[in-house]
Amino acid sequence: MPAMTPKTRAAIALAERWGAHNYHPLPVVITRAKGVFVWDVDGRRYYDFLSAYSALNQGHNHPAIVAAAKRQLGRVALTSRAFHNDRLGPYLSKLCRLARQDMALPMNSGAEAVETAIKAMRLWGYRTKRIPAGRAKIVVCENNFHGRTTTIVGFSSDPGSRDGFGPATPGFVAVPYGDLRALARALGPETAGFLVEPIQGEAGVILPPPGYLKAARELCARRRVLFCADEIQTGLGRTGALFACGREKVVPDLYVLGKALSGGLYPVSALVGRREVLGLFTPGTHGSTFGGSPLASAIADAALDVIVRERLPQRSARLGARFLARLKTLKHSRLIDVRGRGLMLALEFSVPVRPLVVDLMRRGLLAKDTHENTIRFAPPLVITERQLDDAFARIAAAVAAFRA
Numbered sequence: 001m002p003a004m005t006p007k008t009r010a011a012i013a014l015a016e017r018w019g020a021h022n023y024h025p026l027p028v029v030i031t032r033a034k035g036v037f038v039w040d041v042d043g044r045r046y047y048d049f050l051s052a053y054s055a056l057n058q059g060h061n062h063p064a065i066v067a068a069a070k071r072q073l074g075r076v077a078l079t080s081r082a083f084h085n086d087r088l089g090p091y092l093s094k095l096c097r098l099a100r101q102d103m104a105l106p107m108n109s110g111a112e113a114v115e116t117a118i119k120a121m122r123l124w125g126y127r128t129k130r131i132p133a134g135r136a137k138i139v140v141c142e143n144n145f146h147g148r149t150t151t152i153v154g155f156s157s158d159p160g161s162r163d164g165f166g167p168a169t170p171g172f173v174a175v176p177y178g179d180l181r182a183l184a185r186a187l188g189p190e191t192a193g194f195l196v197e198p199i200q201g202e203a204g205v206i207l208p209p210p211g212y213l214k215a216a217r218e219l220c221a222r223r224r225v226l227f228c229a230d231e232i233q234t235g236l237g238r239t240g241a242l243f244a245c246g247r248e249k250v251v252p253d254l255y256v257l258g259k260a261l262s263g264g265l266y267p268v269s270a271l272v273g274r275r276e277v278l279g280l281f282t283p284g285t286h287g288s289t290f291g292g293s294p295l296a297s298a299i300a301d302a303a304l305d306v307i308v309r310e311r312l313p314q315r316s317a318r319l320g321a322r323f324l325a326r327l328k329t330l331k332h333s334r335l336i337d338v339r340g341r342g343l344m345l346a347l348e349f350s351v352p353v354r355p356l357v358v359d360l361m362r363r364g365l366l367a368k369d370t371h372e373n374t375i376r377f378a379p380p381l382v383i384t385e386r387q388l389d390d391a392f393a394r395i396a397a398a399v400a401a402f403r404a
């Protein structure tokens, strides 16, 4: 551990005393941020290479999104969906046009949007596919991460996420990620949907074999199973395309979106998809007090504009390819893989990387270990080439100094 200053120590002690310990944060206390940088309580500056798990694709406090939020705060923040508000329609039409989908259902957190997707797939399964009542199955992948609700952790293969929170909700079947034959075997007359991350982020930036998504999508269509892509982390430019599915020319029946949908200013998520599915919801069958609020809608509308106007998917593709090539020049006896797509990149070692993460923090770069041996690099997509070069120099120095 680096020596902590009194300010840092006091801030951490207070939060640890009063907050449940469901995270193991790096010992840095952030007090302000702008673009790709954050500053700690002692005035030290860091590159943010986590981007709040890709909620900050547009960078911290993007001025256009902050301005939209402030404008809306001066008007109305919350109406509930018991009344209409004048911001929801413009936002949802923009979102659907960008995603080339028919309809959207606004929620708040990513996990809530995944829950919405599960309900939508089951509803379609019963109403349209005519699966007998109570028998609908959803196929998921091993090592998935879809959030933290009781239903979602019940189909997680990570003991830390799942154990102690049972009984698990029934109706889920897990298959190995990237395995088409296993998927083909799992799909049956009672399968309503297949829920998949186009790249598994929390599992350590795991890329499926080339062609997997396309073949899985076609298989689902043939077997009359909904294909639902959880693009909460991979979507909105992160992997060098607006959606990671787009890189394989895959159009899912349903997208689950969140995180960067608000550029980090507010919890905003949505299920976006075909009318044949989302059109099955009727008044009273689903809802959210805050989902689709005027404030959330104004923020998300502006956050989408930034992605398009600043060509963040194209930027991510170009800068990501360059950064990946540079990461591939790193040499270390314990480095076993360098991978990623766009600006969603990872180094995998054969040993735990926490010491490397702490050293990078000392060198002014915040990144996070995932599953012990992997370190993920996911800076805001607004990062410049010069900043990436500077960040790379810090990473190269830390890797060279890493004694496993």
Ligand SMILES: *Cc1c(COP(=O)(O)O)cnc(C)c1O
Residues within 6 Å of the ligand: 053, 108, 109, 110, 111, 112, 114, 145, 146, 147, 148, 197, 201, 202, 230, 231, 232, 233, 234, 258, 259
């Ligand atoms: C972060 C994430 C979620 C959950 O989002 P929350 O906003 O934390 O509930 C779900 N799926 C994926 C792929 C994620 O990365």
